[in-house]
Amino acid sequence: MSLALEPEIYCPSIDVNENYIDVIPSFNIIKQGIVCPCGTRKDKVYNTQPMFSSHIRTKKHKKWLEQLNLDKSNYYIKYQELNKIVKSQKIIIAELQKEIDNKNATIIYLTNQLTIKDNIDILKNNINLEEKKQENIQEKINIEDLIDL
Numbered sequence: 001m002s003l004a005l006e007p008e009i010y011c012p013s014i015d016v017n018e019n020y021i022d023v024i025p026s027f028n029i030i031k032q033g034i035v036c037p038c039g040t041r042k043d044k045v046y047n048t049q050p051m052f053s054s055h056i057r058t059k060k061h062k063k064w065l066e067q068l069n070l071d072k073s074n075y076y077i078k079y080q081e082l083n084k085i086v087k088s089q090k091i092i093i094a095e096l097q098k099e100i101d102n103k104n105a106t107i108i109y110l111t112n113q114l115t116i117k118d119n120i121d122i123l124k125n126n127i128n129l130e131e132k133k134q135e136n137i138q139e140k141i142n143i144e145d146l147i148d149l
């Protein structure tokens with residue numbers, strides 16, 4: 001799967017005081033490198049521990065971590081808001097799925113009706129053809145009778 005080949009996204013750890021702190025992840029586990037969401041170098045993939053270690057010492061990264069800690073009280077509110085959104089999205093998806101299921105059932109029903117109608121039309125045509133054949137045969141017989149006279 002191509003997803004497995006994507007680099008990992010760095011996530012800071014939390015210390016005993018519930019502050020975000022930088023902990024360099026083990027690059028033995030990380031096979032595709034790591035990207036940092038701090039925005040210092042967009043899409044830059046860090047492939048080694050020393051590379052990432054020097055990155056987290058940059059001013060911009062430190063500022064980002066500081067901002068994370070300043071905003072952390074907002075995260076719970078944000079988390080609750082997102083939970084509400086997920087809940088309402090689930091309801092919307094379920095309603096849409098129900099609508100799709102109903103429409104599918106209607107399509108199946110109408111397709112069956114159409115097939116039945118087509119079959120009836122084919123039968124009617126066959127009967128008409130057979131009747132015309134019989135008429136033609138009867139006409140031929142009549143004409144032959146006339147010729148004999």
Ligand SMILES: [Zn+2]
Nearest residue numbers: 036038040061
């Ligand atoms: Zn960073």
